[in-house]
Each structure stands twice: as structure tokens, then as C-alpha cells.
Amino acid sequence: MAKQRQLISNGNPMEAVVGFSRAVRVGSFIAVGGTAPVDQNGNTVGVGDVFLQTRQCIEIIKTALEDAGSGLQDIVRTRVILTDIDNWKEAIEARKLYCLTARPVDTIMAVDRFVNPEWLVEIEVDAVTTD
Template sequence: MGNKRELISNGNPMEAIVGFSRAVRVGSYIAVGGTAPVDQDGKTVGIGDVFLQTKQCFEIIKFALEDAGSGLQDIVRTRVILTDIDNWKQAIEARKIYCQEARPVDTIMAINRFVNPEWLVEIEVDAVVADQPVA
């Protein structure tokens, strides 16, 4: 694969307007940007529920990683970004479902707000595809 730059889209029309990608893969490294808890229509999933919102973020991340030829097993870092740090336990309970096998390093932080006030959490991940033969 070399150091080819591959842009991963999830069809969000803002990607082209603003100039961002859901994920970018360069060689074996994949960066997945801040992922919000939205459905395919851009509507917030799990309003008021950090656990459900975190799960939705990870579902989107899972599909982005798969589109990049990877998967949850390749995650090496997660960043859990909350609007209320007191919600960290519910977010981590949801994170655990997706990261139990890979056991990546993690950062949990709080900010004042997201662009959509319904969002209680966003997730970022970095992944590195392990060198192994493709079966």
C-alpha cells in the first residue's frame, strides 16, 4: 500500500464544503476525526443518553475503519470528548464494548459544547493496521 493517502467518506455533504474526511489512511496509519452521534440523516441519536450516543459514535467509527481496510482490532488510541465530565462512566461503559479486545490507550476530556447542543460526546480514534498476510 505504501504511503498512498486514502480519504474515507461517509457521504456527509459537508465533507466537500468544509474540506474534511471521516477518516484518512496513509500507509498503515488511520485517523478517524471527531465522530458525532448522528444517524444517516444527520439527526442526533440517543438525545440525553451518553451511553447510546457513545455507541453510535463507535458504530460510525467501525464502518469508517472497515472502509479503510481495517477494524476495531487495529485501534491504538481513543479520545472521548464530553460536554460534562461527570458522564465519563457511561461513555466508558459503551467504549468498552468496542475496545475490550484492542485495549487502546485513551484520553477522556470535557469541553464547553459541540456545534450541535444535543451532542453530549464525540469520539476520535487512531488505528494502525498490523502487518499480517491477508487470508
């Protein structure tokens, strides 16, 4: 029997243009794609502040997981992607506020830049629900 595929949207108009979802759930597995630090209007939150940007990314992820019938407690992997690897401590200070209970595996890496130069961080997560 095929597993049901659930697409999770957060209303970003680029989802339809580019062909992506905020998250996808297949069975008990949920993948949340690269999440940028933006508000409902697409404006960057916390310009110049990695800690605030990381918190905004995780808040968006939290909502996506909840929309998929899950939550932060089900995260098994995080990927913190930075434009400056020297900002890793600030990003992890924010990440751990949300992940201390789940204690997922983690990858921290740097890239040259994101689509929006105001973004200092993007985060991806994978989760597995137990329901």
C-alpha cells in the first residue's frame, strides 16, 4: 500500500512558481526545506542578527511541523546553513532553545550566499512522528 503524501504550504507565492512545499510528509517522515528568516510579508526578520534570524526560521519550521501533525519534539535532524561560519555559536544558542528535548543530530555548514543577501541563515529539518 502506498504511503500518503501530504504537502504543507505556508502561503509563499513562490511555492507555485518554483514548485516547492514548505514541508512534505510521507507516512511518519516529514522533511522541512530550507527555511529563511522572513515574516508573513516576505520581509527579512532580524537583519544583521543571526540569533534572531535563527529563531524566526525555527518558528516557521515549528508551524510547518504542527501543520503536518507533528512538532519540534519529533525532529531527528537539523541543518543550520550560514553565510559566515563564525556565526555558528549565535545560531546554535537560538537552535538549542527549541531542540534541547529532542536532541536531534545536527549539521552546521556555510555557503557563499542566499537568494536574499540579508539572510544570514537558513535551516532545514527532518522529523519522524510516532503517531
